[in-house]
Structures are given as C-alpha cells and as structure tokens.
Amino acid sequence: MIRFESVTKRFANGTTAVDDLSVEFLEGGITVLVGSSGCGKTTTLRMINRLVDPTSGTVSLGGRDVRELPAAQLRRGIGYVIQQAGLFPHRTVLDNIATVPTLLGWGRRKARARAAELLEVVGLAAESGKRYPHQLSGGQQQRVGVARALAADPPVLLMDEPFGAVDPVVRTLLQDELIRLQAELRKTIVFVTHDIDEAVRLGDRIAIFRTGGHMVQIAPPAELLARPADDFVAGFLGAERGLKLLSLISLQDVPYEPIAAVRTTDTAAQARAEATGRWLLAVSPDGKPAGWLDVHALDGSDSIGQAALTPVRGLTDADSLLSALNETVSSPTGMAVRVDAAGVLVGASRDDVVHAHQRSLA
Amino acid sequence: MDLLSKLVAWLTSAGQWAGSEGIAQRLFEHVEYSLLSTLVAALIALPIGLFIGHTGRGAFLAINLSGFGRALPTVGIVTLVFLVSGLSMTPVYISLVALAIPSIVTNTYAGMAAVEADTKDAARGMGMTGLQSLWRVEVPLAAPLIMTGLRLATVQVIATATIAAYVSFGGLGRYIFDGLAQRDLTQVMGGAVLVAALAVAVDLILAGIHRVLFRHRLT
Amino acid sequence: MTIEWGWLTTHTDDLLALTLDHLATAVPAVLLGLLIALPLAVVAHRVRPLRGLLLGISNIMFTVPSLALFVLLLPITGLTRTTAIAGLTVYTLVVLLRNTVEGLDSVPAKVREASLAMGRGSLGTLVKVEFPLALPVIMAGVRVASVMTISLVSVASYIGYGGIGQLFTDGFQRSFPTPVLAGVVLTLLLALAADAVLVVVQWLCTPWIRKGARA
Numbered sequence: 001m002i003r004f005e006s007v008t009k010r011f012a013n014g015t016t017a018v019d020d021l022s023v024e025f026l027e028g029g030i031t032v033l034v035g036s037s038g039c040g041k042t043t044t045l046r047m048i049n050r051l052v053d054p055t056s057g058t059v060s061l062g063g064r065d066v067r068e069l070p071a072a073q074l075r076r077g078i079g080y081v082i083q084q085a086g087l088f089p090h091r092t093v094l095d096n097i098a099t100v101p102t103l104l105g106w107g108r109r110k111a112r113a114r115a116a117e118l119l120e121v122v123g124l125a126a127e128s129g130k131r132y133p134h135q136l137s138g139g140q141q142q143r144v145g146v147a148r149a150l151a152a153d154p155p156v157l158l159m160d161e162p163f164g165a166v167d168p169v170v171r172t173l174l175q176d177e178l179i180r181l182q183a184e185l186r187k188t189i190v191f192v193t194h195d196i197d198e199a200v201r202l203g204d205r206i207a208i209f210r211t212g213g214h215m216v217q218i219a220p221p222a223e224l225l226a227r228p229a230d231d232f233v234a235g236f237l238g239a240e241r242g243l244k245l246l247s248l249i250s251l252q253d254v255p256y257e258p259i260a261a262v263r264t265t266d267t268a269a270q271a272r273a274e275a276t277g278r279w280l281l282a283v284s285p286d287g288k289p290a291g292w293l294d295v296h297a298l299d300g301s302d303s304i305g306q307a308a309l310t311p312v313r314g315l316t317d318a319d320s321l322l323s324a325l326n327e328t329v330s331s332p333t334g335m336a337v338r339v340d341a342a343g344v345l346v347g348a349s350r351d352d353v354v355h356a357h358q359r360s361l362a
Numbered sequence: 363m364d365l366l367s368k369l370v371a372w373l374t375s376a377g378q379w380a381g382s383e384g385i386a387q388r389l390f391e392h393v394e395y396s397l398l399s400t401l402v403a404a405l406i407a408l409p410i411g412l413f414i415g416h417t418g419r420g421a422f423l424a425i426n427l428s429g430f431g432r433a434l435p436t437v438g439i440v441t442l443v444f445l446v447s448g449l450s451m452t453p454v455y456i457s458l459v460a461l462a463i464p465s466i467v468t469n470t471y472a473g474m475a476a477v478e479a480d481t482k483d484a485a486r487g488m489g490m491t492g493l494q495s496l497w498r499v500e501v502p503l504a505a506p507l508i509m510t511g512l513r514l515a516t517v518q519v520i521a522t523a524t525i526a527a528y529v530s531f532g533g534l535g536r537y538i539f540d541g542l543a544q545r546d547l548t549q550v551m552g553g554a555v556l557v558a559a560l561a562v563a564v565d566l567i568l569a570g571i572h573r574v575l576f577r578h579r580l581t
Numbered sequence: 582m583t584i585e586w587g588w589l590t591t592h593t594d595d596l597l598a599l600t601l602d603h604l605a606t607a608v609p610a611v612l613l614g615l616l617i618a619l620p621l622a623v624v625a626h627r628v629r630p631l632r633g634l635l636l637g638i639s640n641i642m643f644t645v646p647s648l649a650l651f652v653l654l655l656p657i658t659g660l661t662r663t664t665a666i667a668g669l670t671v672y673t674l675v676v677l678l679r680n681t682v683e684g685l686d687s688v689p690a691k692v693r694e695a696s697l698a699m700g701r702g703s704l705g706t707l708v709k710v711e712f713p714l715a716l717p718v719i720m721a722g723v724r725v726a727s728v729m730t731i732s733l734v735s736v737a738s739y740i741g742y743g744g745i746g747q748l749f750t751d752g753f754q755r756s757f758p759t760p761v762l763a764g765v766v767l768t769l770l771l772a773l774a775a776d777a778v779l780v781v782v783q784w785l786c787t788p789w790i791r792k793g794a795r796a
Contacts, residue, residue, distance in 0.1 A: 049698055076700030086695030090713045090789045100699050132789045148699075158698075365656075433728045433772030435735040438765040441749045445758040517644055524646045538649050542739070547652070554649030561644030 001027035001188050002048055002156065007057030009043050009213070017043040019213040021057070025205075030182060030189040031218075032199040035209030035236070041192045043213070045158050048190065049078045061156065076100055079149030079157040079187075083164045086145065087133040093119070093144050094129035100152040111151075118147040123177060139170035146178070150185075159191045163198070175201055196237060200225070200244050208233050222248045246322035246358065251315055254324065254357045256338045256347035264290050268298045268307075279332045282309055287344040289314040289337050314339035324354050368548045369555065385556065391532040392560060396520045399455055403462030403515060408508070411467045415474020415504065416496050424471065428464035436461060436522055444529050454526045461522055462515035469511025473504030506576050513568045520561040524553070534560065585759045592760075600767060603744025606737060607730045607775075610666045614673030614726060621674075622681030623707065636679060643675040647736045655740065665742035669733055673726040680722025684715030717790065720783040724776055731772045735764070745771070 002025040009018040018040040025031040033041040046052040047059050050071045059066050066074055087096050097115035102108070119129055122143040133141055142162060149157055163171045175198065182189065193199055199206045200221045207218040210232055217229040225245040228234040234241065261281040262271045271280060275295040282293045282304055291309025298307060314337050315324055327336040328351035335348040372378065379385045414424045436457045443453035477500050485495040501508075524535025537553025540546070589596075625632040650668045658664040688711050696706040712719075735746025743750070748764035751757075784791065 051694065051698055072700045072702050074700070075698055078698075080695065080698040082691060082695060082698075084691060086689075086691040088692060088696070088710060088714075090710075090787070099696075099701075103700055103705075132792050134789075135792055429725075429728060429776065430769060430773070432725065433732045433769050435732045435746065435749070435765060435768045437735050437738075437746060438749045438761060438768065441753045442758060442761045442765060445752065445756060445761060517640075521644045521646055524648065535646070538646060538652075542648075542652065547656075550649055550652045554645055554653065557646050557649070558641060558644045562641055565640070565644075 001025060001062060002190065003060045003063075004044070004047075005058050005060070007044075007047065007054045007059060009040070009047065009052060010055045016040075017213050018047070018054070021213070021215055023207065023215060023218060025188065025190055027188050028186045029204035030191055030202050032191045032193060032203035032206045033209060034193055034196060034199040034206060036194060036211065039209035039211050040213035041207075041209045042160055044209075045160055045190055045192050048156070048158055049075050049080060076103055076152065077154050077156070079152075079154045081142075081145045081149045081157065081159040081162040083161045084138070084141070087141055087148070089133055091132075092129065093124075093131050093133065093136070096133065096144060097129075097148045097151050099148060100154075104152055114151060115147070118150055121150070121181070122147045138166045139174060142166060142170075142174055143177070146181075155188060157187045157189045159189060161193055162191075164193070164195075171198075178202065197244070200247065208236060243322055246325060247320045249321040249361065250317060251319055251321060251324055251336075251338070251349075252317045254321070254349050255353060256336075256349045259335065259337070259345075259348040261289075261345060262293065262304060264304050267303050271295060271298060271304055277333075279310075281312070281335075281337065281345075281348070283345050289339065289345050292332050294332075312337050314343060314345065316341060316343075321354070321358060324349060325358070328354050365547065365551065369551050372548050372552045373555070388532055388534050388536055389556070389560065391526075392520070392523055392534045392557070395451075395454060395458065395523045395526055395531075395533055396516065396564075399458035399519050399523070400462050400512070400516050402455070403459045403519075404466055404512060406459070407463045407466035407515075408470060411470025411508070411511075412474065412496070412501070415471045416492070416500060418475075421471060421475075424467055428467045431460055431464040434460050436525055437528070440525050440529060449529065451526070451531060453529055454523075454531060457525065458519050458523060462519050465515040465518065466508075466511045469514065470504065470508045473507030473511075474500055476507065477503045506572070509568075509572050509575070513565060513572070516568065517561045517565050520564060521557060524557060583758075584762060588759045589763060596763065596767065599745050599747055600771060602742070603731070603734050603746075603768075603771060606662060606665045606669065606734050606742050606744055607727070610669035610730050610734075611673055611723065611727050613666065613670045614677050614730075615723065617670070618674055618677035618681055622678055622685060625678065625682050626685040632682065636682070639675045639678050642671050645671075647672065647733055648739060651737055651740050660740055662742045664740055665734070665737035668737065669730050672733060673730055676722045676726045676729065677719075680725075681715065681719050684718030684722075685711055687718055688714045713787075716787055717783065720779065720786075724779045727775045727779060728772045731775060732768055735768065 004021045004023050007018060007021045008016070010016050021040075021044065033044055035041050043052055047054050048061065048066065050066055053067075061074075061078075087093075088099070091099075094112060094115045097118055098108075098111040101111035101114055106114070116126060116129060119126060124140060124143055124147070128136060128140065128144075133144065136144065142165075145162060149159075163174050166174065179202065191199075191202060203221055205218055205220050206224050208216045208224070210216050217224060217233050219227075222245060224233070225237060225241050225248070228237055228241070237244065259281055260274055260276070261283045262274050264282050264284055271293060272295060274280060278294060278296050280293045280295055282290045284290045289312045291312050293304060293307060293309055298304075310332055312331060313323070313327060315327065316339055324336040328334050328349075331337070334351035336351075336354055337348050338346050340346050377384075381387065410424060413419075414421045434457075439457040439460060440453045443456050447453065481499060481503065482495060485499040490498065523533055524538055526533040527535030527539040534553050534557045537549050537556070541549030541551075541553060621635055625635045647668065650671065651664060654664045654668055658667060692710060692714065693706060696710045697703070701709065735743045735749055737743045738746035738750050745764045745767050748760040748767075752759070752761035752764070
C-alpha cells in the first residue's frame with residue numbers, strides 16, 4: 001500500500017536522515033517505526049504526506065507516486081496524529097475534528113455531525129465538543145487528535161509518537177483504544193515511537209531504524225523478538241526480549257483443569273471441608289475469582305466474606321503467556337486462574353503446565 | 363537629487379561643524395540633554411520596575427500608568443511647563459524624562475516577570491533571602507530585557523530631544539526649527555539626518571555593549 | 582498656574598471638533614500601518630535573511646524626528662492630511678512590525694504543521710491558524726501604536742493637521758496655559774478611550790482565551 005523505493009533524504013545541513021530505504025508497509029495493518037532519536041523514523045513518516053520531500057527515490061501510496069497529487073489534496077486523504085495532538089488552540093474541539101471535512105467542502109452541518117459522531121467513537125463525552133483544547137486533559141486532547149485524523153475516514157493514518165506526552169496509565173489506556181478502533185476500522189497505520197514496548201504491543205510489523213537513517217530489520221514482533229537480525233536490534237529490544245516474546249503468545253493453547261472453589265458467601269466450616277491444602281480459591285456469588293483464601297487463618301465460624309483474600313487476576317484466552325507466568329509466580333499456589341470472556345471462573349493452569357507450554361514453543 | 367547634493371554640501375562644509383553654533387557643539391548639547399534625561403528616567407523607573415517585578419504587587423497599576431505616560435503629548439508638556447515655570451531647560455527635561463520612563467518600567471517588569479517561578483523557588487530553597495534572590499538571581503536573569511528597555515528609551519529621547527530648540531535652547535533640533543523659520547529645507551533635512559544618525563549610532567553602541575555583556579546567554 | 586474654566590465652557594464645540602480632527606488623522610494612520618505591517622511581517626517571519634533588514638529599516642525610520650519627517654514629506658504630498666497620516670504611519674510600523682513578527686513566531690510549530698498536514702495550504706494556514714493565534718501579540722502592538730500615534734498627532738499641527746495639538750501652538754503663542762492643559766488632558770483621555778476600545782475588540786476576537794483552564 002505504502003511503498004518506499006530507494007528513498008534517501010539529506011537535509012541542507014548535510015545530515016542524512018534516511019539512507020536508501022526500500023520497504024513496503026502492508027495495507028490494513030499497523031507498521032511501527034522504532035529507533036532512538038535522530039534515526040530517521042519521523043522523517044520517513046513525514047515523507048508519506050510530503051511534509052518532507054525525499055532527496056532521491058520515490059514514495060508511492062496505493063500504487064501512485066505521492067508527488068502526482070498537489071500536496072494539500074494528498075494530505076486531506078491521510079490522517080495525521082502528533083504528540084500533544086497539535087490541536088488548534090483557538091478552535092473548539094468539535095471544530096478541530098471537523099477541520100478536514102470542512103476543507104473537503106462537506107458543508108458545516110455535515111462536518112459537525114461527523115465530528116460529534118467521532119467524539120463518541122474515541123470515547124469522549126458530547127459536551128467536550130464545545131470546549132477548547134486547553135480545557136481538556138492531555139489524554140483527552142490526544143483522543144481529539146485521533147478523532148481529528150479519522151474525521152474524513154482516510155484509509156491511511158500516520159501517527160508520530162502520539163502517546164509520548166501522556167502518563168503511563170493513560171498511555172496504556174490509549175493504546176488499548178487504538179487496538180479496539182483498529183480491529184473495527186482496519187486502517188493502514190504507520191506509527192512512530194521510541195518505546196519498544198509500545199511497538200510490540202501495537203505493531204503488526206515493526207521496523208527498527210538505526211542512527212544515520214538505516215532500517216535494520218522489519219518483521220512481525222514475534223519474529224523480531226525471536227530472531228533479531230544483529231546485536232543492535234537485540235540491544236534495542238532489551239534484556240527482557242524473551243519475556244516480551246511471551247507477551248505476544250496467547251493462552252489459547254494452554255490447557256487448564258477444574259479447580260475447587262468456595263463462594264465468598266460460604267461459611268468457614270464449608271471452606272475447611274472443601275480445602276485440601278492451605279490455600280483455596282474464593283469466587284464471588286456471580287462466579288468471578290475474588291482471591292486466594294488462607295484456610296489456616298480462618299478462625300471460628302465467621303463467613304468467608306470477612307476474611308482477607310490474597311488478590312488474584314483471572315486470565316482469559318486472549319491474555320498472554322507472560323501474564324500466566326506472572327500469575328504462577330505471584331499466586332500462593334502456583335496456579336494461573338482462568339476465566340471466560342465474561343470473567344467467570346473456568347479452571348486453572350498449574351505452573352508446570354504453563355512452563356511446559358512455554359518450552360514447547362522454543 | 364538636487365536636494366540630496368545640497369544636503370551633502372551642507373553636511374560636509376567645514377565651517378558648518380566648528381564654532382559655538384557649529385554641528386559639533388549642537389551634537390554635544392543634544393547628547394547632554396538626552397543622556398541626562400535618560401539617566402534621571404532610569405533612576406526613577408528602574409526601582410519601580412524592579413519592585414513590581416520582584417513582589418508582583420502593583421503590576422497592573424504600573425503597567426497602565428506607563429501606558430498613560432506613553433500617551434503624553436511631548437509638545438503639550440513642554441509648552442505647559444514652559445508657560446508655568448518660565449524659560450529654562452526644566453520643561454525639556456520633564457517631558458523627556460516622562461517619555462523615557464514607560465519603556466524602562468515595562469521592560470524591567472517584563473524581564474523580572476519572565477524569570478521562572480521554579481528558578482526563584484530554587485533560590486529560596488537554597489536559603490537566599492528575598493533581597494539575595496533579587497540581586498543574585500532575578501536581576502541578572504532580567505538584565506537583557508532591562509537593557510533593551512534602556513536602549514529603547516535612549517533612542518526615543520534622542521529623537522525627541524529636538525524639542526529643546528522649540529523653547530529656544532540648543533541641540534540638533536536647532537537646525538530643524540531654524541530651517542523651518544528660514545524656509546531652508548536643506549537645513550531641516552540636515553538636522554533630521556544628524557538626529558537619526560546619532561540615534562542609530564548610540565543604539566548600535568548600546569547593542570554592542572549588550573552583546574558583550576550577555577554573550578554567554580542563549581538569547 | 583491659573584485655569585480659566587470659563588474658557589473651557591465657551592469652547593466645548595471647538596474641543597469636540599479638534600478631537601474629531603485628531604481621530605481623523607490618527608485612525609487612518611494606524612490602519613494604514615497595520616495594512617503595511619501585516620504582509621511585511623509575514624515576509625520577515627518566513628524569509629529569515631530579510632527579517633533583520635526590515636526590522637532595521639523600521640527602527641531607523643523611528644529615529645527620524647517627527648517634525649522633520651512631516652517637513653520632508655511636504656514636497657511629495659503637500660500641505661494635506663495625507664502628509665500627516667503618512668508620517669505617523671511610518672512611526673507605527675516599528676511597533677506593529679515587531680509585534681506581528683513576534684506573534685507569528687509564537688505560534689507553536691506543531692500547530693502550524695498539523696494544519697499543513699491536514700491539507701490546508703500555506704495561505705489558508707496563515708489566515709485561519711497563524712494570524713488568529715498571533716492576535717494577542719499583534720493586538721498588544723496595535724494598542725501601543727495607537728496610544729503612541731494619538732500622542733504624536735499634535736506634532737502635525739505645524740502642517741495644520743494636529744487636531745488637539747492646535748491647542749498647544751495656540752496657548753504657546755498667546756502665553757495662555759488653559760488650552761494647553763486642556764489639550765494634554767484631552768489627548769490622554771482619547772488615548773485611554775482608544776486603548777479601552779481595543780481591549781474590548783481583542784476580548785471579542787479571542788473567545789478561546791476567555792475560557793478558563795481545564796474544567
């Protein structure tokens with residue numbers, strides 16, 4: 001879909017930002033460009049919407065050289081999201097989102113209706129449309145940035161460190177939202193970041209850039225983590241490369257077995273009768289794991305509901321092998337508790353089963 | 363073209379420069395008036411600017427008062443003070459000082475206000491008293507903008523000091539007023555060119571000093 | 582100093598006429614200055630090498646004594662209001678040009694880039710994004726320029742278009758302080774009123790600044 005052919009960009013001051021890049025970014029997937037600062041990842045991105053023109057080589061979009069269209073017309077068909085959103089401080093949130101539709105001549109009413117619709121898509125309250133950007137939090141501003149880029153429903157989205165300026169909790173939230181949106185919209189997304197965890201989390205393919213504008217390797221995250229092309233890539237992926245790899249593997253194929261459990265509404269006597277060892281899983285009345293119960297700490301005949309429970313995290317099939325490993329280490333029984341999509345207990349995987357599955361992949 | 367050659371002739375004739383009515387003397391007087399006025403204005407305006415900048419108190423009043431000062435018509439002030447106090451340099455000095463104060467106050471205040479709260483906080487945190495923070499941190503940081511204010515004021519005063527001739531004193535304004543009276547356009551132009559040249563030259567000198575003083579700064 | 586209040590009451594019509602005359606010179610001068618400064622500022626903002634040159638020229642023009650400038654304009658525009666307006670316009674440029682360039686500089690690069698990246702042209706970005714965001718700084722310049730111009734108009738009484746300044750010459754010739762004081766006060770009031778009007782105009786033009794920080 002997006003194709004670079006022998007593209008080189010040298011700036012006037014003599015630095016080579018991108019050096020002889022030939023690559024194709026696939027349609028309908030997220031390609032993450034990652035590397036330390038000054039590696040040319042942002043320049044690569046900006047050559048797609050011609051905020052930067054290559055010194056030599058061609059960039060094409062859907063088979064057409066990007067230089068065939070006037071720059072402004074090209075850009076109206078490409079969504080662009082940047083750090084701190086680059087929102088227009090003097091326009092309301094709604095007007096910000098409606099920018100491209102307005103430029104495309106949709107008419108005010110239609111553009112605003114579309115903007116209101118997008119507010120909802122990115123999870124913002126309708127009232128925020130009347131606000132000015134500085135009245136929103138950083139995370140909300142970033143959502144507006146995404147909504148603005150999506151407004152004219154462009155097939156391609158360019159995102160330049162869009163979540164770089166928000167705190168880690170909000171960043172994770174925004175990443176989840178992007179994954180959810182992408183599952184629905186199937187845009188062709190090119191995403192620039194220097195955060196390798198973000199890259200692994202979001203990318204269908206990851207391209208690693210090295211200072212001087214060389215793309216060293218491009219591969220799906222699992223392949224990249226399993227077989228880094230050289231020491232540079234391995235170093236960039238970090239010391240916990242193995243664990244990152246596990247974060248990409250789902251629990252779908254990890255077997256589980258039934259597990260005894262008591263309800264939090266049961267009595268201590270019932271719990272003691274059920275127990276085979278010191279720890280017993282407690283579930284809430286609706287069947288969701290509530291925590292691990294220490295049978296030895298139970299006294300008298302008070303109900304379980306009053307006892308202190310050690311926290312448990314129920315894992316679905318979509319959760320990663322890494323989180324299962326984490327549960328086997330942190331739970332007092334070495335069990336990873338499994339739940340269905342609704343969060344209801346279905347069983348548990350013993351630590352040796354989880355470990356065996358992990359070894360079988362190597 | 364004709365006017366230009368006359369102007370050059372006027373400026374370059376040797377007799378024009380010497381004597382008690384010569385350009386050299388007029389130039390000296392002009393510099394004297396301007397320097398004295400700017401100095402007095404600085405003595406009044408700097409403490410005010412520093413005080414409101416440091417304490418943040420009275421900023422609104424001071425900024426608006428200096429805006430008010432900018433609106434004072436110099437000719438009117440000179441005439442008024444002249445009619446009240448009689449023939450002396452007082453009217454000239456009063457109006458020039460009034461002209462110079464606003465630029466110095468606003469720039470000093472702006473320079474002080476631009477010092478980041480974090481920096482002042484750090485100064486306090488290291489145990490500096492308010493006065494120590496003022497002299498060792500805030501004033502040095504505000505210095506470039508304060509200097510800009512002084513430059514602006516000086517240039518304004520030099521360009522306006524021609525007013526001295528209006529109440530029959532010297533300075534380069536003599537050529538402009540005499541030229542007007544004698545319908546001698548060359549002389550008017552000569553005076554104007556000399557005033558502008560003096561203002562530009564002084565501005566360049568001050569800019570040079572500014573550059574040397576703050577050469578280690580980024581801005 | 583004795584003020585003859587009687588003179589004031591018998592001359593209210595004259596004072597009003599002079600005030601209007603004052604405005605008839607000052608207002609066009611500032612507007613014309615703005616008309617010239619805006620495009621020049623865009624050039625100075627975009628073409629770095631020209632910035633120093635343009636600002637330098639406007640600075641030098643500022644140092645020419647105002648009376649001399651009017652006299653020098655006489656051979657070109659004659660004894661007309663145009664001469665007064667043209668001369669005053671030159672002085673407004675120094676403030677208007679500097680503030681407009683600074684205002685354009687203050688527009689965050691990210692915002693400008695976002696506008697371009699969304700497919701707005703260079704001119705559209707200038708008009709719809711850069712100028713509105715530079716407005717507070719530009720308006721600060723317009724306020725200073727207006728106040729300055731209103732106080733300078735009186736110098737043009739030499740060529741007959743000094744508005745309120747007429748009172749200074751008048752009082753000077755007759756050694757009569759009352760009209761001079763009236764003129765000074767009137768000039769100040771006019772400057773104050775003009776400034777107030779501009780503050781309101783700016784307030785109306787920048788709704789995004791009125792809204793408080795995040796709610």
